[in-house]
Amino acid sequence: MSIDIQVNRKKFVLMDNFLLTIVGPTAVGKTGLAIELAQYYKTEIISADSRQLYHEMELGTAKPDKNELAAVPHHFINSHSIFDEVSAGRFEKMALTTIGKLFKTKKLLIMVGGSGLYIDAVTSGFAEIPEVDAGIRSKLNEQLEEEGLEKLTDYLKRVDPAYFAMVDLNNPQRVVRALEVYEGTGIAYSHWRKPVAGKRDFQTIRIGLELDKAKLYERIDRRMDSMIEAGLFGEAEKLFEYRHLNALQTVGYREIFGYLEGLYEREECIRLLKRNSRRYAKRQMTWFKKDGSIRWFAPDDCEGVINYVMTVTS
Numbered sequence: 001m002s003i004d005i006q007v008n009r010k011k012f013v014l015m016d017n018f019l020l021t022i023v024g025p026t027a028v029g030k031t032g033l034a035i036e037l038a039q040y041y042k043t044e045i046i047s048a049d050s051r052q053l054y055h056e057m058e059l060g061t062a063k064p065d066k067n068e069l070a071a072v073p074h075h076f077i078n079s080h081s082i083f084d085e086v087s088a089g090r091f092e093k094m095a096l097t098t099i100g101k102l103f104k105t106k107k108l109l110i111m112v113g114g115s116g117l118y119i120d121a122v123t124s125g126f127a128e129i130p131e132v133d134a135g136i137r138s139k140l141n142e143q144l145e146e147e148g149l150e151k152l153t154d155y156l157k158r159v160d161p162a163y164f165a166m167v168d169l170n171n172p173q174r175v176v177r178a179l180e181v182y183e184g185t186g187i188a189y190s191h192w193r194k195p196v197a198g199k200r201d202f203q204t205i206r207i208g209l210e211l212d213k214a215k216l217y218e219r220i221d222r223r224m225d226s227m228i229e230a231g232l233f234g235e236a237e238k239l240f241e242y243r244h245l246n247a248l249q250t251v252g253y254r255e256i257f258g259y260l261e262g263l264y265e266r267e268e269c270i271r272l273l274k275r276n277s278r279r280y281a282k283r284q285m286t287w288f289k290k291d292g293s294i295r296w297f298a299p300d301d302c303e304g305v306i307n308y309v310m311t312v313t314s
Helices: 028-039 066-071 088-101 116-123 135-149 149-159 172-185 213-230 232-242 254-260 266-289 301-313
Strands: 018-023 044-047 109-112 203-209 293-297
Touching: 018 149, 028 044, 028 066, 028 109, 028 301, 044 088, 066 135, 088 109, 088 116, 109 116, 109 293, 135 149, 135 293, 149 172, 203 232, 203 301, 213 232, 213 266, 213 301, 232 254, 293 301
Parallel strands: 018 109, 018 203, 044 109, 203 293
Antiparallel strands: none
């Protein structure tokens, strides 16, 4: 990949360490821009995607392909197994360790991903959630089995509308987690997820990528068609026996697991894959748009991003 970019200054010198975060909805073009920028700055990429970590999940997570991975060094792609429990808190510790090492030789690093919680954990940190009685989770799981997920999501909407607006409401583990924290602490889960003033040895530059909704949804549908053509159904079938694992409670696999369980036909499964991916993109944008420090760009505006970085670092 060659880069021909005109910037406002001939010499680019950084006195401090900077972490450039690139966020945005699925399929918007984050990977391509991140690689262009990493090549321009001669730096490395930290992936902040809660599913691209897992090496067993290849097709359904839209990972960079082998050529993209070879173009610049990436971290936290295929670094873990679906049998590993990786929370935002654990990712924060791992990523900060890696970032600290990389800053010994780089002045600017790039963090890219659609998992807003992971990016916020690294850049700001989170309040530590107190221990919650395990019996609360057991009670909620029993309620889930007996009454269904809709009852729990209605409950969540009443007690924590902020989290309800952004959580994947089809993911029972996340709904149960939010409710157990609420019942165990008396405080909404969304409160505990707010960034705290964690000390960081770097400055953060936040940019976001956005597209017209119709164009983004078209990209999402095309990407899903490509995933299916590449063998997504077969990959999901190999993972079917592990469908209870938290890593697999995600769009792109959960719908196919339902098809494999005989809940609907393949055609309906594909419709759900596309619809739920679009809904996921909408939730991502809801999360990112609440952060007023993010500067928004078109995904092909590499030059604009570089000039913006210069203005905020000079």
